[in-house]
Structures are given as C-alpha cells and as structure tokens.
Amino acid sequence: MKEILHSIRSDLKGNSDETTRNTAQRFFKEKVECYGLKAALVRKISKNYFREIKGLGKPEIFELCEDLFRSGYMEESFIACDWSHNIHAKFEPEDINLFGRWIQDYVSNWASCDTLCNHTVGSFIEKYPERINDLKAWAKSENRWLKRAAAVSLILPARKGKFLADVFEIADLLLADRDDMVQKGYGWLLKEASRLHQKEVLDYVTKNKKIMPRTALRYAIELMPKELRAEAMKK
DSSP states (O other), X not given: OHHHHHHHHHHHHHTOOHHHHHHHHTTOSSOOBOOOOOHHHHHHHHHHHHHXXXXXXXXXXXXXXXXXXXXXXXXXXXXXXXXXXXXXXXXXXXXXXXXXXXHHHHOOSHHXXXXXXXXXXXXXXXHOGGGHHHHHHHHTSSOHHHHHHHHHTTHHHHHTTOOHHHHHHHHHHHTTOOOHHHHHHHHHHHHHHHTTOHHXXXXXXXXXXXXXXXXXXXXXTTTSOHHHHHHHHOO
C-alpha cells in the first residue's frame, strides 16, 4: 500500500505544472496545497491506480483514502474521493461516521468538500436514507466544511427530485449562517431542488428572503425564469 501511494505521488509530481498551480489558487480565498494538474489528468491517474487496488477490501481502500486526504494536497484528496465513491456498493450504515471525520479533519477547501460530498456522501444517503439525520447534525456543527457538506451532499439526489422536505430542513438550519461557503452551499442545493420543484423552492425563498443572505438567494433562484427571479429579489 505504501508503494502505491509513493507511485501516485511520483506521478503527480512528475506531471505538475506551475502555471496550473498558480491558476488553481485564484479560485480559493484560503491557501490550497496542490501539485498543479488539470482535473482530467488527475482522474486518469486515479483510474489507472484504482485498477491495482480494486481487489482490496473496503477497510484497506478506506485506509489508502485517508492517507491521501492526510497529505493536504488537493489532487490527492480528489483521488481519495474517486476511490471512496468507486466502492459505494460496499457502503455500510456506519460509514457516514468516517466520511464526517474526513471532512472535519482533512477538508480545507470547497473543491475537496464538494467532490467528496456530491458523490461519495450523496450515494451513501441514497443507499441509506435513514442516515439523513447525520447531515442535519453536520449542519449544526462549528466546522464550516461540515455545514457546507450538509447541503452539498444532497445536490445530486435533489437534482432528481428526492429528499425535498430534508432539503428545506437543512436550508432552515443554515438559513442565517454568515459564512459565504455555507450560503453558497445551501443556495446551490435549493437551485438543484428547483429543477423539479420550482414552485416549492420559490415559495420557500419568498417566505424566507428577509432572513436569507443575498448570496444564498441568488444561487437558489438561478434556474428560474427572469420574471420569477426579479420578483424573488424584491426587498
């Protein structure tokens, strides 16, 4: 397992590009550690090495994922997110506790948060909907990334029209949060829910727009017709 990690890191370093590294930093307010690789190349490296480890058990793969997260490098976190999602058929109900710890201990930017939560955690919740209260607990955390994770973990299910009542409950918990990363997270969730539930999301926004930060409001109504957006933005 250590040899696999060493080989991955050698490949990442060998393909690093200073221009890509400097460009990446512009997308983040916080300092991010990255080698400087385009996303498509990271996915290719991830796919190539997963072929070597896919025969391992879930605990061993999760251990490799944790080592990748622990490095602090964004590209390594993307590989960890990819691998953890690749084995979603093996997920068990208690795995949500591990995912929450990864977010709390290792996630330090929106890209790593969203990549893990959109896919790994989203697939987990679709498989074990009874664990959705774990997301609501995250929404009450002091940790900004756990709070964002509570929302963005439901992005793909919400896009399919699922979990609408839970979407609104999580939005309620995050409604007045002053962190723009959290505001953008639950605003994005409401936007995805609006694809199949436009009226319900518009009613929610209209009811709460005096409390909802403008950042979250703008995200939530982004897919709506112009006249509805204009009405929702009225003070």
